[in-house]
Amino acid sequence: xxxxxxxxxxxxNVPVDTDxxxxxxxxxxxxxxxxxxxxxxxxDFPDRLERDAYDERSEHYLIRHxxxxxxxxxxxxxxxxxxSPHGIFPIxxxxxxxxxxxxxxxxxxxxxxxxxxxxxxxxxxxxxxPGTLAGxxxxxPTPSFSEDERRSFPLITLGLITCLMKISLKHGIFYWYAVMxxxxxxxxxxxxxxxxxxGPAVDYHGLRRPCFIKVxxxxxxxxxxxxxxxxxxxxxxxxxxxxxx
Numbered sequence: 001x002x003x004x005x006x007x008x009x010x011x012x013n014v015p016v017d018t019d020x021x022x023x024x025x026x027x028x029x030x031x032x033x034x035x036x037x038x039x040x041x042x043x044d045f046p047d048r049l050e051r052d053a054y055d056e057r058s059e060h061y062l063i064r065h066x067x068x069x070x071x072x073x074x075x076x077x078x079x080x081x082x083x084s085p086h087g088i089f090p091i092x093x094x095x096x097x098x099x100x101x102x103x104x105x106x107x108x109x110x111x112x113x114x115x116x117x118x119x120x121x122x123x124x125x126x127x128x129x130p131g132t133l134a135g136x137x138x139x140x141p142t143p144s145f146s147e148d149e150r151r152s153f154p155l156i157t158l159g160l161i162t163c164l165m166k167i168s169l170k171h172g173i174f175y176w177y178a179v180m181x182x183x184x185x186x187x188x189x190x191x192x193x194x195x196x197x198x199g200p201a202v203d204y205h206g207l208r209r210p211c212f213i214k215v216x217x218x219x220x221x222x223x224x225x226x227x228x229x230x231x232x233x234x235x236x237x238x239x240x241x242x243x244x245x
Contacts, residue, residue: 061163192225
């Protein structure tokens with residue numbers, strides 16, 4: 001079965017466009033960041049909703065597991081601060097950016113940061129990597145899911161990237177910052193998604209690397225290497241512009 005059809009059989013991308021859905025985002029992030037990984041202190045969020053100052057300038061998505069109606073994953077794209085074009089992103093707070101030549105000539109209004117990219121532990125079981133944020137194979141069995149569903153779980157990570165594509169198209173974002181764990185960088189590179197490291201690794205909730213990518217380059221590389229993935233990311237080529245105006 002094609003990758004896009006397999007994803008749609010079990011999962012649904014949900015744009016977060018209501019206050020109720022935002023609460024679901026914050027609840028899932030509390031579950032992952034505070035309870036499952038310990039990356040954040042649960043005492044800082046007595047209402048059990050993990051939020052930060054960047055949420056108000058972000059667009060969020062959820063991925064819903066159809067048969068259980070459970071939210072499996074979430075991500076956000078932090079958008080440029082149009083009231084302050086030189087407003088910083090989290091990557092600039094926590095990392096040293098060395099390759100400024102890749103960035104300084106780009107219109108700041110076209111850059112966003114991939115952030116809070118996470119999958120519930122119910123939908124990821126990476127061997128030897130407890131506490132990771134993204135749903136990367138390999139998985140151990142989960143009794144409540146069929147074998148075919150378990151094989152589809154790696155698609156959740158790719159589904160989150162599809163959500164980021166939708167946000168980027170909507171807001172005219174053509175470049176992404178991301179601070180990623182090495183396992184996710186390796187996993188994505190195998191698919192043709194080649195982020196460029198723009199600074200040294202830092203200890204930020206574990207080892208993380210500041211990275212950068214042009215979305216058009218991402219899609220061109222994926223199209224050359226993995227047509228089913230390109231079809232998933234672009235809805236079979238039905239959306240995404242080749243170049244910014």
